[in-house]
Amino acid sequence: MASLDDAGVYKLTDELAIIQTIDFFTPIVDDPYTFGQITAANALSDVYAMGGKPLTAMNVVCFPTKSLNISVLNDILRGGIDKMREAGVTLIGGHSIDDVELKYGLSVMGTVHPQQLVTNSGAKVGDKLILTKPLGTGIINTGVKAGVVDEETINKVEKCMATLNQKASELMQEIGVHACTDITGFGFLGHTVQLAQNSQVGINIRLASVPFFPEAEEFAKQRLCPAGLHRNREFYSSAIKFADGVPSHMQDILFDPQTSGGLLICLDGRKAELLLDRLRQAGVTDGTLIGDVAGEPRGMVSVK
Ligand code: CO
Ligand code: CO
Ligand code: CO
Numbered sequence: 001m002a003s004l005d006d007a008g009v010y011k012l013t014d015e016l017a018i019i020q021t022i023d024f025f026t027p028i029v030d031d032p033y034t035f036g037q038i039t040a041a042n043a044l045s046d047v048y049a050m051g052g053k054p055l056t057a058m059n060v061v062c063f064p065t066k067s068l069n070i071s072v073l074n075d076i077l078r079g080g081i082d083k084m085r086e087a088g089v090t091l092i093g094g095h096s097i098d099d100v101e102l103k104y105g106l107s108v109m110g111t112v113h114p115q116q117l118v119t120n121s122g123a124k125v126g127d128k129l130i131l132t133k134p135l136g137t138g139i140i141n142t143g144v145k146a147g148v149v150d151e152e153t154i155n156k157v158e159k160c161m162a163t164l165n166q167k168a169s170e171l172m173q174e175i176g177v178h179a180c181t182d183i184t185g186f187g188f189l190g191h192t193v194q195l196a197q198n199s200q201v202g203i204n205i206r207l208a209s210v211p212f213f214p215e216a217e218e219f220a221k222q223r224l225c226p227a228g229l230h231r232n233r234e235f236y237s238s239a240i241k242f243a244d245g246v247p248s249h250m251q252d253i254l255f256d257p258q259t260s261g262g263l264l265i266c267l268d269g270r271k272a273e274l275l276l277d278r279l280r281q282a283g284v285t286d287g288t289l290i291g292d293v294a295g296e297p298r299g300m301v302s303v304k
Contacts, residue, residue, distance in 0.1 A: 024105020
């Protein structure tokens, strides 16, 4: 399989391939139950991005038994299991060790028909791009650590991160798309550059259409940025052209590493409105048309 795709794929028969992925990290929110939910939604997302159906999962746990009460772990695992239940995924095992720093994640297995596999290398000239969740969760989480985010915003952002990409994935499979990836640690632009490079196309992004949390703009203006944001900018800048007048705080939002971000879906331009309608009907109300695919310059992303 192509490098830099969302998960590993292994073909068992002409009709069946398995998708395998693993994701785990240190806590990104204060509430253990919510952390469990978000982690599970994030781990399942790579299977959804590839057009697969997640079936089973295994827990990965590193827990500091000396410094934290075991009830914290129980709450995390409960959050994960509830999210897996919502996704129709069965937890079949796992492994835990004592560690100085808490980490939780999941290894997920899903299936896909080999011909229905969706990768980040299939974008075609004339395609349109749809993003299904707003950006800015990394910047807002940095604000939470700094103690400057109100309760209402925290709840809104946590709810977004805990939302499965299941519906968006099922709808894109029904309609038929050319490429997809989920927006996570490399930020919106990092994953979009990977899509452009793996598909050998140019991608145009219309900044005014890109959905983001308004609070993220406020914090980005105050330079509240996670370290990963700067790494993403350094790593991907050479493949990105910003039009004059794109403010630097808006560039920050586009580079912001996301946890459990939305799907970036690339499909025939004539099908874009249909998918947007279906997404809205299914409650994926943040789904937005944000750009299109051009022939040149290959492997480059332009933002205007
Ligand atoms: Co991914
Ligand atoms: Co992943
Ligand atoms: Co074991």
